[in-house]
Amino acid sequence: MNTPILTVSELGVGFVQYAGGLRTRTVPGITGLDLEVREGEILAVLGASGSGKTLLAQAILGILPHNAHVTGEIRYRGERLTAARRRRTLGREISYIPQSVTNLDPLMPVGGQVRIGLDPKTAEQEQRRLFARYGLADEAARLYPFELSGGMLRRVLFATGVRDTVRLVIADEPTPGLHAEAVAEVLRHLRELAADGAAVLLITHDILSAVTVAERVAVMNGGRLVTVESASAFTGEGDGLGHPFARELWRALPQNRFSAGGVEWRW
């Protein structure tokens, strides 16, 4: 119980750019980031666009652009997450639920996309089970992404990430643009995954979603981790919040802040 699944220490991500001639310079993306996600826990990473939260996900998954330069250490279940280890764990133990439905292959039926990475012998059966779990009709498996609604595609994306073997789920902005009911559904799905024992890293800029679903909330700003707060401290006037930046965020919310999940809050 409660063993750390993902440990990030002193993570730095920089981008090498050509600055005229042969000189290059490094543009920082993330600096000195420490983070830990435990078994059965949802950790929300809260930040505006450009705060480096998506880079964090990309660094963990090893899908940063070619000119990115990574320093520091990322450990998965106690061992360094090297390229070789990623090959063994991505899609099986570490799963990624991306932000946008453009992450689905437009020319592949969605059922096939869910079956990728599953054991070929049981893939068909497993995919049906996942479709049923996320309220997708069996026939939808043969349809292409352009034939499904946005909400259905989001559920397909979830189905691609859910595996029996999954220990770590990284969900990148799964809620923006959704109405309150759909947000609640997404968050419920995330809770289910955590209840099954997975560690969930929820990347979002929606403070209310983060607070509702997560145990702890990590606040990022300008490529740095500002503070990690307990989700329960985001209440009332936010007096329980340790860091002034978090308090400011919380207090800056509009008056209707307690209508759970429905507020799309932009920085």
Add this chain to the structure above:
Amino acid sequence: MKTPTGHRPRLRGRRDLVASLSVVVLLVACVLAGRLLLDDAALRPNSAPRLLPPGLEHPLGTDHLGRDLFTRVVKGLALSLGIGVLTAAISTVISAVLGICAALLGRRVDAFVSWLIDLSIGIPHLIFMILLAFTVGGGIPGLVAGIAFTHWMSLALLVRADVKQIRDAEFILVSRGLGRSPLFIARRHVLPLVLPQLLVGFVLMFPHVILHEAALTFLGFGFPPQTPAIGILLSEGMAHISSGMWWLAVFPGLALLLLVLGFARLGDRVRAVLDPATSNG
């Protein structure tokens, strides 16, 4: 993706442009200087031993009539350049006129122009050229007409698309409201805006027209048999390859390849600088 990527700044594009431009200018200058300076005597039969392999006296060797191949290649390239400039210019004018007309003169004209484009794309270039060359009665006019009338299509499509984007701009609507004629609008407002596009189109067209000029002359259209055109040199050279005189057929083509390569590169660079969005160099 929000992350910064490693694209080099525009500066690099400009430097490449200057580099390829210098190469082309140098090549063209050499060809033109050669055309003026090289002794025409070298072109007359029997002034040197026949079928001489490349050597010090004749860098590219001599042909079956003892003519210096180097001189003939330089003259051929000069001829190619001349025909190329002429045909590419005519073709560019056709693209501009048809493209602008299609965009400004209403749907019927537009439909007709696009039908015309489909039609012209439908006959293989080379066959269309041969047909035109035949029609005009062979000789240089046939050659020029054949090439000029077969290279305007893609540029016309681009010009049409460009003009469609600007035709509803305020200054054009105002000009229309003032009762200006389409011709006035085309000349005063539209033409200056599509000029860069036309320039890029002209340069990009150039390699194609030179290649086609060589192909047509190789097949026997255009110039009389003894003219030092690259195509004719190659077709004459071909007669001697089975007896081992490879240089006659290899060098003229190689020279043409270099010239075309230079212009193709230049075209890409010009496009990269003037129109960074659509280029991928």
Add this chain to the structure above:
Amino acid sequence: MNARRPAGAVPVMPRLILLRVLRLASLLAGVSVLAFVLVRNSPIDPIQAYIGADVDLTDEQLAKLRERWGLDRSPVEQYLAWAGTLLRGDFGTSTLYKAPVTDVMGARFGASLALMAVAWTLSGVLGYLLGAVAAMHRGRLADRVVSWYSYTLSATPAFWLGIVFLVVFSVWLGWFPVGLAGPQGVPAADVTFAQRLHHFVLPAITLSAVGVANIAMHTREKMTDVLNSDYVAFARARGETGAQIFKNHGFRNSVVPAVTLQFAYFAELFGGSVLAETVFSYPGLGSTLTEAALGGDVPLLLGIVLVSAVFVFTGNLIADVVNAAIDPRIRRRA
């Protein structure tokens, strides 16, 4: 491309094909008018070309010939008469070969078709693979080699490449004959398949080598776009290997434009075959076209122009249909 249509209208495919066929018919009519007008205004006198320059005819004989050929009627009448005979499958008589144009073309079309079919397939498959490999190794050696090859080949005169192949493979190495579809002096019927093949290889390779450049360059661009897409980034995040990404996503997303492009390449292919056939003295439609134009053989010239246009339009038609058939976004727009 993605024209939306109201529900309940004609299903997509038949409608698309019907529209395309109608446009094709109008374009062919256009080509025939254009070709006719051009040739009619040519300074070459078809009668003089037919009888040859060295024969002198009396004015009376000339007038008779003119009447027989319908040259005394108005242009429109002449065109309609000509188009009518065309529709009946009669392309007239070749003045060079003194035989029906359809026979002359028929004998050569097969040879050209074989040449083009092999070059088309070879360049398509090879070009696609090279382009895909280049994109998957962008910036590395394989990419540089493929890019350099494509760039250079697109600046190379196709016929000169044929000549260089002749010099290297036929003259220096002696691997292949210098030209013609079979050994010189042997009647066409006696040429064995092996001999035919032997004479076929170099023209086919020349034509393929040029075609590869085009498709490789386009596939490289398209595949690069695919590899930079969100769905491939997601595939990487799901642990798919390079080979899996190609099999699951890269291939299906890049092959449609490649196939479309390759069908649209018919026009270039036909032009290339004219040159390749001339260089290798390969008795196909292309080399015959040059003969016809240089020899003033109007009926044969017109016949080949029309056949080439049909060939190209058919290629475009197939490209559209194939595109609609394999892209579900068009196919399933019901």
